[in-house]
Amino acid sequence: MQKKRHRRRPSGRRPQNRNFRNKKALDPSNFIKQAQPVEEIEFIAPLSFSEMDIHESLKETIAKKGYVNPTEIQSKTYEDLVEGRDVVGIANTGTGKTGAFLIPIIQQLLTNNKKFQTLIVLPTRELALQVEQEFKSITKGMKLYSSTLIGGTNVNKDIAKLRRPNDFIIGTPGRILDMMNQKALRLGGFDILVLDEFDRMLDMGFVKDVQKIAAAMPKRKQTMLFSATIDQTQYDLIEELVDNPFHISVSSGTTSTDSVEQDIVKVGGRDKLGLLTSMLENKEFKKVLIFAETKRTVNKLNQQLRKKGIRTDMIHGDKSQNYRVSALRKFKNSNIQVLIATDVVARGIDISDITHVINYQPPTSMDSYIHRIGRTGRAGKMGHAYTFID
Structure with missing residues (x-):
């Protein structure tokens, strides 16, 4: 039997680009939370x-x-x-x-x-x-x-x-x-x-x-x-x-995962890239997903970390499909330690062993934050998330 559906007439408007600089910054306290032994x-x-x-x-x-x-x-x-x-x-x-x-x-x-x-x-x-x-x-x-x-x-x-x-x-x-x-x-x-x-x-x-x-x-x-x-x-x-x-x-749909230890890194006047590099040199940071808000920052950070000898690759909307698939495969197979990305991969990438998520640039919404850090702390493992605050 055919269902009767009444819907508003949709327009053909295309997605709007969002300028994150015009958005109100989130309270840094949102990025601090102890993992709960659930x-x-x-x-x-x-x-x-x-x-x-x-x-x-x-x-x-x-x-x-x-x-x-x-x-x-x-x-x-x-x-x-x-x-x-x-x-x-x-x-x-x-x-x-x-x-x-x-x-x-x-x-x-x-x-x-x-x-x-x-x-x-x-x-x-x-x-x-x-x-x-x-x-x-x-x-x-x-x-x-x-x-x-x-x-x-x-x-x-x-x-x-x-x-x-x-x-x-x-x-x-x-x-x-x-x-x-x-x-x-x-x-x-x-x-x-x-x-x-x-x-x-x-x-x-x-x-x-x-x-x-x-x-x-x-x-x-x-x-x-x-x-x-x-x-x-x-x-x-x-x-x-x-x-x-x-x-x-099968999930609350409102809060960040309890299996992720969350903290902030206060940059102040310190060398932000140097702080990041020292973190990545720690042997516990085995498979790290780094988020930035802009493609330009992703490109620049990828170049800077490679110069320091860190195995990295990147993924964002300007990269070809073949490039994106290749970068994800390298990350999944642990051929690289770090994947740097815009929010294009904040959801849907099924890699269960990401040890750390680092927000090099903080997200502009709690929804985005939840999905970023949700890439770690999966399959019963404890995850770690750090958010850089200037």
């Missing part, structure tokens, strides 16, 4: 993947990936999502969110007589590529197909990809809209919309783009919206996108 209550799934009502082919690929038990969000959402219900989920990166939406959709494709199409929208290229990789590994041998649409790639190749059958389209808002405007992508017949890292998309100014994409899918039967945080002011927009959803939360 006694973790391990989630025990009532059923393993092998015991769940999942197609045998899908069970096989899940087992080959080494997954035995579903995570909390996967276990608590599976049945409702397979039945086609809308969801609003609060969950951090690293909680198994990608599997939480991919597995039920793939199950529907394998068990329904009728084929359908799914659109997955993510805020960054890196996240889109990660979802594509996960999709390909879970669907190996199933004859299910996807195309990924992200900036920094050849537009004509994307148009060619869209001419062939696709069960899934995975992409960032800008490139998806580009393909829609060129009539290469028509979303009218798509059944499922997934909006992942929704709060980050809003932070990046994609609200109008998301509304336009959603409005192009008026006949969709299911919407899945996942976010690490949800602000009270966002509920009107969320209600515009989902229809009678069930809500699931």
Whole structure:
């Protein structure tokens, strides 16, 4: 049965650039917090993947990936999502969110007589590529197909990809809209919309783009919206996108992680670069993610640290897609000690063993701060975050 949806007419406005210098600085006390020795209550799934009502082919690929038990969000959402219900989920990166939406959709494709199409929208290229990789590994041998649409790639190749059958389209808002405007992508017949890292998309100014994409899918039967945080002011927009959803939360969505020791470094009149270098020379700083607010600062800092013999690389919006993928791979494989970045990687990079996050330039919002430091203190490990204050 087709759902009736009433939505505001979206405009085609593009994301606005934000000038962080005009924003009020955050209180430095926000960046100081002792890690709390949390006694973790391990989630025990009532059923393993092998015991769940999942197609045998899908069970096989899940087992080959080494997954035995579903995570909390996967276990608590599976049945409702397979039945086609809308969801609003609060969950951090690293909680198994990608599997939480991919597995039920793939199950529907394998068990329904009728084929359908799914659109997955993510805020960054890196996240889109990660979802594509996960999709390909879970669907190996199933004859299910996807195309990924992200900036920094050849537009004509994307148009060619869209001419062939696709069960899934995975992409960032800008490139998806580009393909829609060129009539290469028509979303009218798509059944499922997934909006992942929704709060980050809003932070990046994609609200109008998301509304336009959603409005192009008026006949969709299911919407899945996942976010690490949800602000009270966002509920009107969320209600515009989902229809009678069930809500699931596996994180508070409001506070920084308790497993991260947080402190500030007061620079005063001291040599800021020298302070940073002395920290990085400490053997405990094994894998360090450094954030700066501007691309220019990232470039400059990368050059300065390399001259001091520190193994570094960088990632920001001006870097080509191939460069960004290469830098992330080197960091993940520990071929470099330090990755310097703008907020483009504050979310969605699934690297579990980052020992330290350093805010060389403080963020302009607590939301940004939470997601920056959330890159450390993961997978049950203690993390450390330092914020430089002039």
